[in-house]
Amino acid sequence: MIEPKSSFPVFTVKDLDAAKSFYAENFGFDVVFSGDWYIHLVSKSGVQIGFLLPDQPTQPPIFQRPYSGEGVIFSLEVDNADAALTVAKSKSLNIVLELRSEDWGQRHFCIQDPNGVYIDIVQSFEPTEEYRKNYVTE
Template identity: 75%
Template sequence: MIETKSSFVVFIVEDLDAAKSFYTSNLGFEVVFSGEWYIHLISKSGIQIGFMLPDQPSQPEIFRKAFPGEGAIFSLEVEDADAAYEIAKSQSLHVVLGLKSEDWGQRHFCIQDPNGVYLDIVQSFEPTEEYESDYVSG
């Protein structure tokens, strides 16, 4: 078994400056590495995310295409989804799914960053009885 110690996603995007500005200004991430073709950000709680420009000759072919914007969701958990939603609206962020509660135990909304990445802003709560058995305790 491979033992992991942390995780981060890297999105291959067209605009590093837009990514840097969006995540630092709106979500409180800090830049820990900023190169010509790659940036790496980290939040105060330790969430990491990287952004890389497409078509980098130093990268293998499988890491060269820009993210098309669909087929992935970057979820960020918050303490208070209602408060986060009000902030998102006040900052005129691109809200693509309004605030709603789900029976499986989430209150959430979705925004889209300038490079097309969907961010699901999630607050967890107790699921309805129908979904309780789906959770694994441990």
């Protein structure tokens, strides 16, 4: 078995500076690596994310295409989705899904960053009885 010790997504994007500014200003991420072709950010709680420029000759071809904006959701869990939405609106962030509560135990809304990455801002709560049975508890 392979036993991971941490995880982080890496998005191949066209604008590293926009990514760096967006995540630092809106989520408090700090830059821990900043090169001409890659940046790595870490939040105070330890959430990590990386951004890579497309067409880097040091990278294999499978890592060279820019992110298309489809098929990936980067979720960030918060204590209070309502408060996070207030902040998002005050900063005029691009809200692409309005705040809603889901029966499976999430209150969330979604924004899109300057490179097209969808960020689902999620607050967990107790799911309805219908969904509670789907959760594995020991």
